[in-house]
Amino acid sequence: MAEAIQQLILDTLDKQGSIQDTRTLILPGYKEPAATHDSQIIILGALNSLSSRDMITYTTQETVSHVLTQEGAQIALQGSHEARVWNACPSQGEGSPVPIKELQSKVGAETAKIGQGQAFKNKWIGKEGDGLVKLLSEIVDSTQLQMREVDSTGTLKAGEKALADLRKRKLIVQRKGQWFTVHKGQQFSTSTAKPETDLTVDMLTSGSWQTSTYKKYNFEAAGIPPIGGALHPLLKVREEIRNIFLEMGFAEMPTSSFVESGFWCFDALFVPQQHPAREVQDTFYLSDPAVSLPPPKEYYERVSKVHEHGGYGSTGYRAPWSHDESRKLLLRTHTTASSAAMLWKLAAACRGEGADASAEAAVQAEGAHASPTVPGAGKAGEDGFRPAKLFSIDRVFRNETMDATHLAEFHQVEGVVADRGLTLADLIGFMRVFFKKMGIENLRFKPAYNPYTEPSLEIFAFHPQLKKWVEVGNSGMFRPEMLEPMGFPKDVHVHGWGISLERPTMIRYGINNIRTLVGHKVSLDSVERSPAVRF
Numbered sequence: 001m002a003e004a005i006q007q008l009i010l011d012t013l014d015k016q017g018s019i020q021d022t023r024t025l026i027l028p029g030y031k032e033p034a035a036t037h038d039s040q041i042i043i044l045g046a047l048n049s050l051s052s053r054d055m056i057t058y059t060t061q062e063t064v065s066h067v068l069t070q071e072g073a074q075i076a077l078q079g080s081h082e083a084r085v086w087n088a089c090p091s092q093g094e095g096s097p098v099p100i101k102e103l104q105s106k107v108g109a110e111t112a113k114i115g116q117g118q119a120f121k122n123k124w125i126g127k128e129g130d131g132l133v134k135l136l137s138e139i140v141d142s143t144q145l146q147m148r149e150v151d152s153t154g155t156l157k158a159g160e161k162a163l164a165d166l167r168k169r170k171l172i173v174q175r176k177g178q179w180f181t182v183h184k185g186q187q188f189s190t191s192t193a194k195p196e197t198d199l200t201v202d203m204l205t206s207g208s209w210q211t212s213t214y215k216k217y218n219f220e221a222a223g224i225p226p227i228g229g230a231l232h233p234l235l236k237v238r239e240e241i242r243n244i245f246l247e248m249g250f251a252e253m254p255t256s257s258f259v260e261s262g263f264w265c266f267d268a269l270f271v272p273q274q275h276p277a278r279e280v281q282d283t284f285y286l287s288d289p290a291v292s293l294p295p296p297k298e299y300y301e302r303v304s305k306v307h308e309h310g311g312y313g314s315t316g317y318r319a320p321w322s323h324d325e326s327r328k329l330l331l332r333t334h335t336t337a338s339s340a341a342m343l344w345k346l347a348a349a350c351r352g353e354g355a356d357a358s359a360e361a362a363v364q365a366e367g368a369h370a371s372p373t374v375p376g377a378g379k380a381g382e383d384g385f386r387p388a389k390l391f392s393i394d395r396v397f398r399n400e401t402m403d404a405t406h407l408a409e410f411h412q413v414e415g416v417v418a419d420r421g422l423t424l425a426d427l428i429g430f431m432r433v434f435f436k437k438m439g440i441e442n443l444r445f446k447p448a449y450n451p452y453t454e455p456s457l458e459i460f461a462f463h464p465q466l467k468k469w470v471e472v473g474n475s476g477m478f479r480p481e482m483l484e485p486m487g488f489p490k491d492v493h494v495h496g497w498g499i500s501l502e503r504p505t506m507i508r509y510g511i512n513n514i515r516t517l518v519g520h521k522v523s524l525d526s527v528e529r530s531p532a533v534r535f
């Protein structure tokens, strides 16, 4: 239909040069000209489509027309109330006069009431005994005629006064209408073939581009929404947790060293060289390069000594020290390796080294730990110690059997606090505050074992949906065997704790398979759609 109307408009323009009044068009499938409101709406659609291609131009003319109300439409169909009353009455002398009651049941109470008065006034009916009879044998129902005229033409030849009268009687209402004057446009042709939107190789080789019509650029178009980047849910949660740390006065540690030596990942943390976590079933070792640069010499000697022979009040492990084990390169199994390197740096002044000296040693030892200063460390005391609150959120690697909740790599969130006289109560208190900020208030602590902390605590939180206690993290007070070789004074205590980033993210987003969160099976669509979460 739409195409046929466009064609009609173009053909008419071709024949007549212009269309002065679109109400004169006879639409395909109709016999009468398109005088109605609805047909002009259809024509407007065709005009807009043609003018967007510059094939025509048109101007709009406003009209006011009238349409029938429901009552008016009923009169057009069945006659006015008075005519219906007249109709229901017998002619004088023929049949018995109709009593009022009977009239009501014949034409309805409303029509009987309104129609009677008017029929009397018109002298169409009269009273005979108790009933009504026709006074005229024929009447002209001018109201019905007017309704029919308005219905087909939208107006009355009789003029505005008559229209106003009908409006007052609520038989008709005004309706604004439109019609159009149409002229040929710059791209006028009688073909409605769709204009080209792209220049194709075919058009260029066949030469058809020379005769094609082209769609004009529409600079007003809304355009396609650009596909922007979206933060992965893990990164959104990372940001939330990062903000909690910053809010609590923590500074972020550099954690770019995915590759660590056995020394920093385990030895410095007093993890025995025979510990099962260090075996290939649990840790990924590098084959090329397989050996790390030497760690800072004196510190290395103190660490190997505390392992083999003890010291600082400890008996040590009393097992032979392996230089090779210490120098192996591996993918770090926890970010506590970075924390250890930072703590060693923090203790530089306590060892009597300037920050620069320790930085230099670090650069020489391992490029990755080259940051010269500890971010956010406090003021130094007489012995050079500066308190510090440090955190990191980064990737770690473990040689795990992969399943729905385990991958060979995940993100660790780790916090470390170093100050004089810190106690286990400080650690517990701190964790309560931290987890509360994440929306987790119900915490329990269970004694646990870590080679580098004593005491150690596993952290459990009550999961309201799962209705059970789930392990959310691991924590403890770092051992003197770890801290004293670094050079910290005895009264400096350090507590630390770690959680995974994946677990709270999975809980937050209701994800139960890690593969839908991390890796190649992640749907990009879900990444774009996932909302930011608030702890």
Ligand SMILES: N[C@@H](Cc1ccccc1)C(=O)O
Residues within 6 Å of the ligand: 333, 334, 335, 336, 414, 450, 453, 474, 475, 476, 495, 496, 497, 498, 499
């Ligand atoms: N490194 C521990 C977390 C931890 C950090 C610091 C102190 C105690 C525990 C882990 O991987 O689970």
